[in-house]
Amino acid sequence: MNISxxxxxxxxxxKTIRYYEEIGLVAPRRDTNGYRSFTEAHIHKLHxxxxxxGLGFSIEDCxxxxxxxxxxxxxxxxxxxVAQDHLxxxxxxxxxxxxxxxxxxxxxxxCAGDHRPDCPILKGLET
Amino acid sequence: MNISxxxxxxxxxxKTIRYYEEIGLVAPRRDTNGYRSFTEAHIHKLHxxxxxxGLGFSIEDCxxxxxxxxxxxxxxxxxxxVAQDHLxxxxxxxxxxxxxxxxxxxxxxxCAGDHRPDCPILKGLET
DNA sequence: CTTGACCTTCCAGTGACTGGAAGCCCTATG
DNA sequence: CATAGGGCTTCCAGTCACTGGAAGGTCAAG
Numbered sequence: 001m002n003i004s005x006x007x008x009x010x011x012x013x014x015k016t017i018r019y020y021e022e023i024g025l026v027a028p029r030r031d032t033n034g035y036r037s038f039t040e041a042h043i044h045k046l047h048x049x050x051x052x053x054g055l056g057f058s059i060e061d062c063x064x065x066x067x068x069x070x071x072x073x074x075x076x077x078x079x080x081x082v083a084q085d086h087l088x089x090x091x092x093x094x095x096x097x098x099x100x101x102x103x104x105x106x107x108x109x110x111c112a113g114d115h116r117p118d119c120p121i122l123k124g125l126e127t
Numbered sequence: 128m129n130i131s132x133x134x135x136x137x138x139x140x141x142k143t144i145r146y147y148e149e150i151g152l153v154a155p156r157r158d159t160n161g162y163r164s165f166t167e168a169h170i171h172k173l174h175x176x177x178x179x180x181g182l183g184f185s186i187e188d189c190x191x192x193x194x195x196x197x198x199x200x201x202x203x204x205x206x207x208x209v210a211q212d213h214l215x216x217x218x219x220x221x222x223x224x225x226x227x228x229x230x231x232x233x234x235x236x237x238c239a240g241d242h243r244p245d246c247p248i249l250k251g252l253e254t
Numbered sequence: 255c256t257t258g259a260c261c262t263t264c265c266a267g268t269g270a271c272t273g274g275a276a277g278c279c280c281t282a283t284g
Numbered sequence: 285c286a287t288a289g290g291g292c293t294t295c296c297a298g299t300c301a302c303t304g305g306a307a308g309g310t311c312a313a314g
Contacts, residue, residue, distance in 0.1 A: 002260080002261075003260090003261075004260075004261085013302090013303085014261095015302070015303060015304085016301085016302065016303090018262095018263095019301075019302060019303090023301095033261080033262095033309085033310060033311085034261075034262060034263095034309080034310085035260090035261055035262080035310085036261085036262090044253075047253075048252050048253060051251075051252045051253075051254075052252050053301090054227075055227050055230060055231055055252075056224070056227045058300080058301090059300075059301065065249070065252065068246075068249065069249050069252070069253075071244075072244060073244060074244045074246070075241065075242045075243065075244065076238050076239055076240055076241060076242075076243055076244065076245060076246035076248070077239075077240040077241055077242065079238065079246045079248045079249055080235060080238045080239075080240035080246075080248060081240075083231060083234060083235050083238070083248050084235055086231065087228065087231045087232065087235060090224055090227055090228050090231065091228060093224055094221060094224050094225060094228065097183070097217055097220055097221050097224070098221060100181075100182050100183045100217055101214065101217050101218060101221065103182060104182055104210060104213065104214045104217065105214065107210060108207060108210050108211055108214060111203050111206065111207045111210070112203055112207075113203055113204045113207035113208075114202065114203060114204055115202045115203075115204065116202065116203055117198075117199060117200060117201045117202065117203060118203060119195075119201070119203035119206045119207075121203075121206045121207060121210050122192070122195065122196050122206055124178075125175050125178045125179050125182075125192065125196070126171075126174075126175060126178075126196075127178075129291075129292075130291090130292075131291070131292085140271090140272085141291095141292090142271070142272060142273085143270085143271065143272090145293095145294095146270075146271060146272090150270095160278085160279060160280085160292080160293095161278085161279085161292080161293060162279085162291090162292055162293080163292085163293090180270090185269080185270090186269075186270065
């Protein structure tokens, strides 16, 4: 199957699939005309990547997870370790964003938002 | 004052200050030796930028906020509008990350994390 | 035979820095 | 006075994961 069908099957843009090939995450064969030719196994792999990326794993994490996925002799501890590290990063990010949100919410609520120049938001940024 | 003192006063790395000059956010004068020379007003501005960036505003938002900050005739509504848009983006991001966290937490909890290959995390990524 | 939808590669840009190299400048010390 | 160190300068490249666009080859339908 050609790239656009693979793309819609995997839930990824064609451009992204070409990029994944470039960085060695998938290796479709080529037809005689030079077109990429994807098999079901490729779709499966691309779908896995789409899911992992959707959960925020980095490309390098995805590479690791894919290798574990294809290694029948893996230890689930290795997978869990990658996932836990990532989870910790997500939680740190949520904490950071929540702090920003709380501060911003206060400032926004304090601001009249009218034609006058007096603005608690700017004052809050000053300090 | 030279860049390293300005940096510690403003709470920004020297590299970042040079970058901010390059993109036109600050314009320190130069001493005869070519060194940047920062005044209190520059520190004030840089500090404002550090705070705004710390709250997650983009550089372009910062540029806008700085212009409003320096415009005595601004309407606070304009500031509030920028802040509200940003707040909405932060909230969207928190929602996204929270969904990721919830899914990942479930998967991690379901995974034994031992020497065996059976792994609910990989299964979860498959589907 | 042409049209239009595919496909290919390659190059450049995104955001906001950050690291590093090469080289000038200033101060203090021997 | 020479030198050693630290700080300053510019410029270039790299980060991350794509994304847009140009130039050109390929294929099926009418």
